[in-house]
Amino acid sequence: MVRRYAKPVVFLLCLLPAAWLVAGIIALQSGDATSVAARALGANPVEKIQDTLGIWGLRLLLATLSVTPLRVLLGWPKLYLFRRMLGLFAFFYIAMHFLWYLFVDQAFDWVTLAADVVKRPYVTAGFTAFVLLVPLAATSTARAMRRLGRRWQRLHWLVYAAAVLGCVHFWWQVKADIREPALYAGIAALLLGWRVVQTQLRRRALRVASAIPASIRSPPPTVRSSTDSPSSHQPSIAASTGSPTDATATNSGSRWRSDQL
Amino acid sequence: MLTVSLVPRPLAFQRNARYSTPEKANSWAEVTGYNNFYEFGTGKEDPAQHAGRLRTRPWTVVVDDECAAPGRFALEDILKPHPLEERIYRLRCVEAWSMVIPWIGFALADLIRRFEPTSRAKYVEFTTLHDPKQMPGQRHDVLDWPYVEGLRLDEALHPLAILAIGLYGKELPNQNGAPLRLVVPWKYGFKSIKSIVRIRFTEAMPRTSWALSAPREYGFFANVNPEVDHPRWSQKTERRIGSSNFLARQPTLPFNGYGDEVAGLYRGMNLARHF
Numbered sequence: 001m002v003r004r005y006a007k008p009v010v011f012l013l014c015l016l017p018a019a020w021l022v023a024g025i026i027a028l029q030s031g032d033a034t035s036v037a038a039r040a041l042g043a044n045p046v047e048k049i050q051d052t053l054g055i056w057g058l059r060l061l062l063a064t065l066s067v068t069p070l071r072v073l074l075g076w077p078k079l080y081l082f083r084r085m086l087g088l089f090a091f092f093y094i095a096m097h098f099l100w101y102l103f104v105d106q107a108f109d110w111v112t113l114a115a116d117v118v119k120r121p122y123v124t125a126g127f128t129a130f131v132l133l134v135p136l137a138a139t140s141t142a143r144a145m146r147r148l149g150r151r152w153q154r155l156h157w158l159v160y161a162a163a164v165l166g167c168v169h170f171w172w173q174v175k176a177d178i179r180e181p182a183l184y185a186g187i188a189a190l191l192l193g194w195r196v197v198q199t200q201l202r203r204r205a206l207r208v209a210s211a212i213p214a215s216i217r218s219p220p221p222t223v224r225s226s227t228d229s230p231s232s233h234q235p236s237i238a239a240s241t242g243s244p245t246d247a248t249a250t251n252s253g254s255r256w257r258s259d260q261l
Numbered sequence: 262m263l264t265v266s267l268v269p270r271p272l273a274f275q276r277n278a279r280y281s282t283p284e285k286a287n288s289w290a291e292v293t294g295y296n297n298f299y300e301f302g303t304g305k306e307d308p309a310q311h312a313g314r315l316r317t318r319p320w321t322v323v324v325d326d327e328c329a330a331p332g333r334f335a336l337e338d339i340l341k342p343h344p345l346e347e348r349i350y351r352l353r354c355v356e357a358w359s360m361v362i363p364w365i366g367f368a369l370a371d372l373i374r375r376f377e378p379t380s381r382a383k384y385v386e387f388t389t390l391h392d393p394k395q396m397p398g399q400r401h402d403v404l405d406w407p408y409v410e411g412l413r414l415d416e417a418l419h420p421l422a423i424l425a426i427g428l429y430g431k432e433l434p435n436q437n438g439a440p441l442r443l444v445v446p447w448k449y450g451f452k453s454i455k456s457i458v459r460i461r462f463t464e465a466m467p468r469t470s471w472a473l474s475a476p477r478e479y480g481f482f483a484n485v486n487p488e489v490d491h492p493r494w495s496q497k498t499e500r501r502i503g504s505s506n507f508l509a510r511q512p513t514l515p516f517n518g519y520g521d522e523v524a525g526l527y528r529g530m531n532l533a534r535h536f
Contacts, residue, residue: 028507042294042295042305042306043290043291043294043295043305043502043503044295044305044358044500044502045507046500046507046508047358047500104508112495112497115495116494116495120492120493120494121493122493172493173493174303175303175356175475176299176303176403176404176474176475177299177303177401177403179401
């Protein structure tokens with residue numbers, strides 16, 4: 001059900017903001033400045049498109065990072081099915097945001113561009129976030145995940161750095177009104193903070209477990225087939241999935257994995 | 262009962278060709294729909310959406326401090342002696358976009374002379390209305406309200422500096438700074454303060470809002486200068502709103518193209534330092 005119906009719906013929803021922009025650009029180029037899509041681009045279409053691509057990139061990046069917490073808190077395991085898609089859409093919008101800046105806003109002005117990346121901290125932050133996401137998008141396939149094994153997990157921790165840098169990029173870019181970037185930074189802090197707390201809880205559980213003599217410890221859970229816990233093998237741009245059940249399953253029940261966040 | 266018309270009233274004016282650019286003016290929709298006026302919100306469409314709450318009649322302007330004829334004046338009395346003219350000016354925003362706007366107004370110098378600034382007056386300071394009930398953006402501490410701007414007295418006396426009360430032959434819409442605003446075409450747009458309630462002559466340099474908010478980014482002079490970048494973006498080029506190719510950028514000119522007229526005001530000054 002989820003795979004068949006919900007995924008295509010979410011896919012189309014993620015595509016909507018981009019489709020709206022494309023409709024506006026087509027209307028403008030064909031001289032139809034009075035159409036709804038063209039008017040939505042306002043008096044400064046270049047800026048509006050730049051900002052819209054950026055904000056959707058950040059929103060989808062945070063949506064990707066909220067999959068695991070929501071899965072655990074809502075007890076709705078199938079949410080993992082959306083994680084890779086959300087992550088790749090986040091990358092799509094961020095890449096378009098960067099390319100728009102590069103080819104349209106700066107119009108191939110490489111000197112200004114290079115100066116911007118070096119001299120302007122908000123550009124440096126945004127550019128770094130984009131660069132960090134490239135290997136994650138490139139290793140989002142099931143094959144890459146299998147090939148990289150445990151290193152895949154480590155690599156995909158970069159998404160946390162990208163999310164923080166994305167918020168910083170937004171914050172440093174506004175002139176005076178920090179309310180909107182503060183909202184996004186707050187959400188990012190919640191999502192990352194939840195993971196820190198979960199890690200601490202697991203470490204404590206592990207310490208307690210190892211303090212109990214082996215003779216009275218319950219037998220380790222058996223390794224379940226990958227269909228029970230496909231999430232840990234589900235390729236994603238975000239770092240891994242991380243409910244305790246997945247963690248034990250992928251590790252033969254030997255110990256909690258703190259990197260499963 | 263008296264009804265207040267929301268449709269801007271037409272104004273009688275003469276065209277000033279000498280101080281007008283022949284460039285194509287931006288449309289009414291562009292000029293009145295894409296504004297920076299943080300008193301009504303920080304989005305570009307916020308002012309057009311929220312400025313309807315501003316009541317511009319009656320309107321009082323206080324003129325005070327270093328002048329021989331201070332006082333509180335009804336707007337009508339401020340405006341009465343000044344014949345109106347149309348000036349088509351370029352407007353360059355510090356955010357690297359620009360427009361061409363047909364303002365209706367009069368020379369600021371003519372107003373200043375009426376109030377006879379004293380020999381101690383070195384600057385003119387302007388203040389925007391502060392009333393969060395009418396200006397919902399002021400409920401948030403985005404800037405230190407009220408908005409304050411200022412000019413050195415010789416800048417204020419320059420014939421290009423005007424007080425505007427209209428555009429496109431009609432009274433100013435609220436989002437463009439009704440009922441009385443400053444227009445200084447060789448400086449970044451934020452110097453051209455809107456909805457003025459106080460004009461003050463001072464000996465000390467006014468503490469202007471953006472210079473207080475981010476002193477590294479905005480100076481007191483804020484002359485358009487392609488050689489001095491904003492710390493966060495280049496000022497070398499600009500995007501002309503409404504340009505037939507919406508992707509195109511054009512080079513930014515020193516003093517927004519008014520260098521022949523105004524460069525003399527800054528002779529001997531290091532404009533990279535006094536940005």
